[in-house]
Amino acid sequence: MLDIRQFRENPDHIRERLATRGEEFAAKVDDVVRLDSERREANTAVEELKAKRNAASKEIGALMGQKKLDEAEAKKAEVRDIGDQISELDAKAGQVDTKLRDILLRLPNLPHADVPVGATEEDNTEISQWGEKPAFDFEPKPHTEICESLGLVDFARGAKLSGSGFLLYSGWGARLERALIQYLLDMHVHEHGYTEVSPPFMVGYDCMIGVGQFPKFEDQAYMVQEGLDEESRGKLYLIPTAEAPVANIHREEILKNEELPKYYCAYSPCFRAEAGAAGVGTRGMIRVHQFDKVELIKVVEPEGSYDELQKMLGNAEKILQSLNLHYRILQLCTADMSFGSATTYDIEVWAPGQGDYLEVSSCSNCEDYQSRRMNLRYKDADGKNRHPHILNGSGTALARLFVALIETYQQPDGSIAIPEPLQSYLRTDRIPASE
RNA sequence: GGAGAGAUGGCUGAGUGGUCGAAAGCGCUCCCCUGCUAAGGGAGUAUAGGUUAACGCCUAUCGAGGGUUCGAAUCCCUCUCUCUCCGCCA
Numbered sequence: 001m002l003d004i005r006q007f008r009e010n011p012d013h014i015r016e017r018l019a020t021r022g023e024e025f026a027a028k029v030d031d032v033v034r035l036d037s038e039r040r041e042a043n044t045a046v047e048e049l050k051a052k053r054n055a056a057s058k059e060i061g062a063l064m065g066q067k068k069l070d071e072a073e074a075k076k077a078e079v080r081d082i083g084d085q086i087s088e089l090d091a092k093a094g095q096v097d098t099k100l101r102d103i104l105l106r107l108p109n110l111p112h113a114d115v116p117v118g119a120t121e122e123d124n125t126e127i128s129q130w131g132e133k134p135a136f137d138f139e140p141k142p143h144t145e146i147c148e149s150l151g152l153v154d155f156a157r158g159a160k161l162s163g164s165g166f167l168l169y170s171g172w173g174a175r176l177e178r179a180l181i182q183y184l185l186d187m188h189v190h191e192h193g194y195t196e197v198s199p200p201f202m203v204g205y206d207c208m209i210g211v212g213q214f215p216k217f218e219d220q221a222y223m224v225q226e227g228l229d230e231e232s233r234g235k236l237y238l239i240p241t242a243e244a245p246v247a248n249i250h251r252e253e254i255l256k257n258e259e260l261p262k263y264y265c266a267y268s269p270c271f272r273a274e275a276g277a278a279g280v281g282t283r284g285m286i287r288v289h290q291f292d293k294v295e296l297i298k299v300v301e302p303e304g305s306y307d308e309l310q311k312m313l314g315n316a317e318k319i320l321q322s323l324n325l326h327y328r329i330l331q332l333c334t335a336d337m338s339f340g341s342a343t344t345y346d347i348e349v350w351a352p353g354q355g356d357y358l359e360v361s362s363c364s365n366c367e368d369y370q371s372r373r374m375n376l377r378y379k380d381a382d383g384k385n386r387h388p389h390i391l392n393g394s395g396t397a398l399a400r401l402f403v404a405l406i407e408t409y410q411q412p413d414g415s416i417a418i419p420e421p422l423q424s425y426l427r428t429d430r431i432p433a434s435e
Numbered sequence: 436g437g438a439g440a441g442a443u444g445g446c447u448g449a450g451u452g453g454u455c456g457a458a459a460g461c462g463c464u465c466c467c468c469u470g471c472u473a474a475g476g477g478a479g480u481a482u483a484g485g486u487u488a489a490c491g492c493c494u495a496u497c498g499a500g501g502g503u504u505c506g507a508a509u510c511c512c513u514c515u516c517u518c519u520c521c522g523c524c525a
Contacts, residue, residue, distance in 0.1 A: 047493060054494090
């Protein structure tokens, strides 16, 4: 959520920055400014009336104490009238407030000044590349073929169980997935200093609001119902990312500044309805309704949050480097960034069988956008309450990492070589060509 | 799922309709006093919003939301969470 004070002090700046993400957002600025002043006006009026009522009520109390009952009764009649005015004005103020809040919750974060302005993903800029595309002396197969021939993923039965977009990992495939999860967590915990957490895989509405998923993207979430109780529907949602629970860990808290920074990492499955998204219906592991991911979350003081973002990006890169997978880093343009982000870097890993780069990580600094939505604060060195910056990054998404790994390390004989760091996790240096 | 108890400021804990935003204690901060040792005295110590040049003033908040009332921490309703016991269960 954007700071309402900024709208009062510098609406032009907000309008200009929002316009880089879409004119429809910039168009809301005037509404916000107008509603804010309406709200304050109504509020002031209500508060004045309340002050009057409180004072009069105290007088009544005093009169009652002195047994001056007639005077007290007269006063009561007078105050009752004030009460009616208050409820009327209060209701009006409440309506304005709801309207204002609704608009604010649907406005995205302001992009950082350094973010390239763009209209589509075509306008993202490549920052760097690491490694090289591996050379093959045979035609590299796509992961779907490899998975089928080695029995790593049973696409047909996954679909039989839950529909398209659901995967049944099996045998070496299931073991590789588990090995990767373990490997990623261990690296972030032991080498990068993150605290591992294992969060609930369902969260309440407020958590989804807090990270900016809701209200705008409610159509993309899986809503849960308890048994046949329709009343319970909407109390919980399957998490689209571990960011939803983990970034909310300290929601509505006031942290001490010495408690910062907080570094969390978490494994979780991620559930995405992907309503209307391209590629959901197609076979394979690139876009699915459920995938595993190891997520990194940081809660830090605003000063230095961009250094923390670079470090986080480096932590995610380290995974790919250690597995010797070629990748590139993109900085997303204003239009392609997620809702709450002020700056986002995507890491795309090379998948030879696809002949394409796959997004496996997205590292964002949301600045105080989320902490404001979730009312998370910390006391700074001067004892003032401030909103910390919240960063999130995938470290990394699993299904696509799985794809890149098996497509990169496929051998002419159909087996898959296992990179050295994973060998102890998988207890082999090679997934054999056939069982 | 059933029965019961509870939720008050950083913590402990009073407070059942009228200067209660809230006693007391602990903790913490500052000041004073004292130089023989975890001593004593005093002051301060929630959050948000509005208003003011500022001191300040006003409003809201005693788990959350609603209601009764001139007035609610206190009465009523709904919800959430915690604890105890029983049942069921991975």
